[in-house]
Amino acid sequence: MATETTTAELGHGSGLPETAAEAPGMPQLDFSTFSNQIFWLVITMIVIYFVLSRIALPRIGSVLADRQGAITNDIAAAEDLKQKAVEAEAAYNQALIDARAEASRIVEDAKAGIKADLDKAIAVADAEIAAKSAEAEKAIGAIRASASESAAEVAKDIAKDIVAAVAPGKIDAKSITAAVTAKIKG
Amino acid sequence: MAEEAHGAEEGGLVFHPMDQFIVKPLFGDGAVGMFTVTNVTLWMAITVLCIVALLVLGTSRRATIPSRTQSVAELAYGFIYKMVEDVAGKDAIPYFPAVMTLFMFIVFSNFLGLLPMSFTTTSHIAVTAVLAMAVFLFVTLLGFWKHGLSFLGIFWITSAPLVLRPILALIEIISYFVRPLSHSIRLAGNMMAGHAVIKVFAAFAAVLAISPFAIVAITAIYALEVLVSFIQAYVFAILTCVYLKDAVSDPHH
Amino acid sequence: MEGDIVQMGAYIGAGLACTGMGGAAVGVGHVVGNFLSGALRNPSAAAGQTATMFIGIAFAEALGIFSFLVALLLMFAV
Numbered sequence: 001m002a003t004e005t006t007t008a009e010l011g012h013g014s015g016l017p018e019t020a021a022e023a024p025g026m027p028q029l030d031f032s033t034f035s036n037q038i039f040w041l042v043i044t045m046i047v048i049y050f051v052l053s054r055i056a057l058p059r060i061g062s063v064l065a066d067r068q069g070a071i072t073n074d075i076a077a078a079e080d081l082k083q084k085a086v087e088a089e090a091a092y093n094q095a096l097i098d099a100r101a102e103a104s105r106i107v108e109d110a111k112a113g114i115k116a117d118l119d120k121a122i123a124v125a126d127a128e129i130a131a132k133s134a135e136a137e138k139a140i141g142a143i144r145a146s147a148s149e150s151a152a153e154v155a156k157d158i159a160k161d162i163v164a165a166v167a168p169g170k171i172d173a174k175s176i177t178a179a180v181t182a183k184i185k186g
Numbered sequence: 187m188a189e190e191a192h193g194a195e196e197g198g199l200v201f202h203p204m205d206q207f208i209v210k211p212l213f214g215d216g217a218v219g220m221f222t223v224t225n226v227t228l229w230m231a232i233t234v235l236c237i238v239a240l241l242v243l244g245t246s247r248r249a250t251i252p253s254r255t256q257s258v259a260e261l262a263y264g265f266i267y268k269m270v271e272d273v274a275g276k277d278a279i280p281y282f283p284a285v286m287t288l289f290m291f292i293v294f295s296n297f298l299g300l301l302p303m304s305f306t307t308t309s310h311i312a313v314t315a316v317l318a319m320a321v322f323l324f325v326t327l328l329g330f331w332k333h334g335l336s337f338l339g340i341f342w343i344t345s346a347p348l349v350l351r352p353i354l355a356l357i358e359i360i361s362y363f364v365r366p367l368s369h370s371i372r373l374a375g376n377m378m379a380g381h382a383v384i385k386v387f388a389a390f391a392a393v394l395a396i397s398p399f400a401i402v403a404i405t406a407i408y409a410l411e412v413l414v415s416f417i418q419a420y421v422f423a424i425l426t427c428v429y430l431k432d433a434v435s436d437p438h439h
Numbered sequence: 440m441e442g443d444i445v446q447m448g449a450y451i452g453a454g455l456a457c458t459g460m461g462g463a464a465v466g467v468g469h470v471v472g473n474f475l476s477g478a479l480r481n482p483s484a485a486a487g488q489t490a491t492m493f494i495g496i497a498f499a500e501a502l503g504i505f506s507f508l509v510a511l512l513l514m515f516a517v
Contacts, residue, residue, distance in 0.1 A: 025515025026204055027310075028378065033209040034312040035220040041313050044230040045320075048237055048291055053283035056241035060263045063248050063256075070250055204515065273490055368501040375504035378511070421497040424490055 148184070156180045203385040207309055207378065225305040226313075233294045233307070241290070262290070266423060273427035277434040284324075285430075288317060289423040296377060296415030300408070309377035311370060318370035321426050329433035340432050369425055376418050380411040449513045456510040463503020470495045 027033070159180050163171050212223045241262070244255030252260060266289050270282045292308055299306025307313050329337035341358045343351060384407050390400035474492040478485035 026511060027207040027209060028312070028374065029512075029516055030209070033218045033224075033226075036209065036218050036222055036224055037226050037307075037310055037312040038316050039220050040224075040227045040230050041307070041316055044234055045287060045291065045317075047234055049283065049287045051234075051238055051242060052287055052290070056245065056259075057263065057283055057286060059245050059248065060241070060260055063245060063250070063252075064260060064263070066248075067250050269490065272487075368498075368505075371508055372497065372501045372504050375508055376500075379504075379507055417493070421493055424493055425497060428494060 152181065152184050155184065201386060201389050203382040203389075206305070206381060206385060209310075226307055226310075229295070229298060229305045229307050232298055233291060236294050236298065237290050262286075269424055270427055270430075273424055274430040275435055278427065278430045281328075281430055281434075285423055285426055288321070288426060289419055292317075292373065292422050293416060293419035296419055297412075299377065299381065300411055300415060306377050306381060309374055309381060311374045314370035314374040315366070317373075317422075318366040321369065321429060322366040325429045325433045328430075332433060333436075337433070365429065369422070373418050373422055376414055380407065380414055383407055384411065453510040453513040456506045456513060459506025459509075460503045463500055463506070466499035466502070467496050470499055 156177050159176050160173055163176055209218055209224050209226055211218055212225060212228055216222070218224055240255060241259050244253070244259045247253065247256070249256060263286070266286045267282060270278050270285055274281075295306065295308040298304055299309065329340075333339075341355045341362070343354050343358070346354050384404055387400045387404045387407065391397045391404065393400075470492060474485075474488070474495075478488075
């Protein structure tokens with residue numbers, strides 16, 4: 001009964017009233033529609049196949065290949081750049097070492113130059129000091145000489161005065177001078 | 187009778203789970219002839235449009251850094267390509283477009299069939315049987331064309347003891363000819379079953395007492411059906427690859 | 440009345456045919472369970488065998504679908 005109701009509905013729906021009594025309840029087993037389905041299926045499959053095999057798949061394949069190529073290239077480029085960076089670092093380190101050596105050399109030079117200048121200046125200064133001290137020595141000698149001379153004079157004068165005061169006229173000036181001179185020298 | 191009784195009792199509990207599969211003419215109400223434009227035509231055309239939109243329009247920019255659509259297209263391409271390569275071997279790469287065609291058609295038909303009020307072309311045995319027979323005939327002819335009569339070696343298992351070989355050959359031959367049957371009925375049956383079950387629960391939803399349960403059940407089954415739709419397309423494609431492997435690889439090994 | 444008995448037989452047969460789907464369910468569960476236990480033992484080999492698992496599922500499931508088809512035929516076509 002239920003089947004009959006279903007088939008009646010089916011027959012009405014599919015517009016096949018003459019087969020309604022015998023038509024199966026499953027639309028899948030309604031053989032009158034098979035040729036239609038198969039026809040449209042074949043057309044669909046042919047269309048999809050040609051669209052895919054002519055347009056879509058080659059395009060996607062080429063895009064994927066391009067991307068693979070791009071990735072490979074990029075990796076190679078990155079490898080290259082890395083190599084360059086390593087080289088640059090080495091060059092930098094070398095430059096650093098060179099610069100250090102140069103700097104220490106310059107420092108050495110400067111030190112040597114300064115030392116030479118210093119030595120020279122010291123020598124000059126020494127010479128000057130020596131000259132000055134010699135001069136001073138001489139001046140001191142002169143002063144000393146003149147000072148002893150005048151001291152002798154003063155001593156003779158004082159001796160004369162003392163003698164004159166103690167024993168006037170008894171001892172002459174000459175002998176006093178000689179005695180004082182002898183006393184100073186002794 | 188039971189339905190009518192139910193219908194009278196519950197006020198409109200009617201089961202027509204198979205009505206969704208009826209092939210109807212799109213224009214007018216006449217008989218379905220071979221060239222009639224029917225809902226089959228409509229939904230197959232929509233399938234074609236979807237495939238074109240995804241695989242042709244989606245990749246039209248040929249971007250090295252893909253957009254989302256292009257990513258999906260490339261994913262599908264890579265998925266099927268790898269499947270053909272892994273399962274059927276490198277010799278089967280020339281038939282990759284055919285496998286891709288089958289897969290894309292089935293997966294889009296299945297997914298479009300899940301839309302409410304839509305028509306599932308792959309739930310019809312006529313459709314899946316044609317696909318399965320096409321695969322079967324193609325594989326068989328390809329095998330004979332590539333290997334000549336030595337293609338029959340796939341039935342003669344040389345690694346088995348000699349006594350067992352005739353029996354195994356018989357089993358192999360039977361299973362070989364059952365292939366298109368199981369190949370087609372698996373897909374149509376899965377699609378039909380899922381949709382019919384959803385329809386049955388939809389009829390239950392009309393009854394107030396159990397409608398919350400029915401609606402939850404529809405949701406759950408719908409989720410399962412989404413999964414099944416994809417898996418069945420995948421299984422169809424992978425079995426095609428398995429059959430292709432018989433044809434392209436050396437039958438004696 | 441006679442038609443009703445035929446109908447009844449068809450429906451009972453359809454119900455019995457549906458038990459076959461339980462067998463398919465057991466089979467599919469067995470396939471996936473064994474795949475999973477193998478995959479957990481050797482996860483590195485699992486990825487390559489997923490396709491094989493799906494083929495196994497497909498074969499196991501096909502027989503359940505056959506019984507479902509028989510049920511449908513009894514329901515609607517007989």
